[in-house]
Amino acid sequence: MAHPIWPLFDLRVTTADLELRYLDDAACTELALLAAQGIHDPDTMPFVVPWTDFTSPILERQAMQYFWATRASTSPEKWDLLLGAYVDGALVGTTGLHTSNFSTTRRFETGSWLGRAFQGTGIGTKMRRATLYLGFVGLDALVATTSAFEHNAASLGVTRKLGYQ
Numbered sequence: 001m002a003h004p005i006w007p008l009f010d011l012r013v014t015t016a017d018l019e020l021r022y023l024d025d026a027a028c029t030e031l032a033l034l035a036a037q038g039i040h041d042p043d044t045m046p047f048v049v050p051w052t053d054f055t056s057p058i059l060e061r062q063a064m065q066y067f068w069a070t071r072a073s074t075s076p077e078k079w080d081l082l083l084g085a086y087v088d089g090a091l092v093g094t095t096g097l098h099t100s101n102f103s104t105t106r107r108f109e110t111g112s113w114l115g116r117a118f119q120g121t122g123i124g125t126k127m128r129r130a131t132l133y134l135g136f137v138g139l140d141a142l143v144a145t146t147s148a149f150e151h152n153a154a155s156l157g158v159t160r161k162l163g164y165q
Contacts (some may be wrong), residue, residue, distance in 0.1 A: 008022045008071075008074070008081070009022055009024055010022070011081075011083070013083070013130045013131075013133065013134050013138070015126065015129075015130050017087065017088075017126065018085060018086070018087055018123065018126045018127065018130060019085075019086045020083040020084070020085055020086075020095060020127070020130050020131065020134070021083060021084050021086060022081070022082075022083055022084075023067055023071075023082050023083065023084050023094070027084040027091060028063070028064055028067040028068075029064070030084075030091045031063065031067070031084060031091065031093075031094055032059070032060040032061075032063035032064050032067075033060060034091065034092075034093070034115045035059060035060070035063055035113075035115075036056045036057075036059050036060050037115060037116070037117075038115075038116050039093075039113050039114065039115060039116055044151060067082060070082055076102070076103070077100065077101055077102055077103060078099065078100040078101070078102075079097075079098070079099060079102070080096055080097075080098045081096055081097040081098070082094055082095075082096045083095050083096065083131070083134075085112075085114070085123065085127045087118070087123060092114055092115055092118040092123055093112060093113050093114035093115055093118060093123070093124075093127065094112060094113060095110065095111070095112035095127045095128065095130075095131045096110065096111050096112065096131070097109070097110060097131060097134065097135050097139075098110075098111065102139075102141075105143070106140065106141050106142035106143065107141065107142065107143040107144070107145065108135050108139070108141050108143075108144055108145075109144070109145045109146060109147070110128060110131050110132065110135075110144055110145070110146045111146065112124065112127055112128060112131070114127075119154065120154070124154065124155075124158050125158050125161055125162065128146075128158050128162055129162060132144055132162065144164070145164070146159055146164055
């Protein structure tokens, strides 16, 4: 049954071995706990905002506030569409499509992270491919962008594999 108030809760992108789902509160909680276990080497910072430098339970609380804020600020023109990535039913990370003035620009930016235990397995590439599919096929976008620091070899590898220029 479709969600009667917030249809994004029904959003799913399914591939042969991965499913992306819009984040409900249970998934947000699970992601916050996954992030607290670590998602990158503590000696490097792959994010512009160093949110992973906070310790538990502050990191988890701030993650929840971020998830809620993105949901609350969603509009047809500006959104941060955050999706949980599931492999064999397990939540392994998150991916997102971020935009403003979408109806005019038809552009979105991608971003993602995986729990450390799931990195280096090809899941990141599959997540990004499914995210791009949603943006281009599902939402009729024309351009996708992404960004990563020069020292973030894994993210840059995914970016190259998928043809970003």
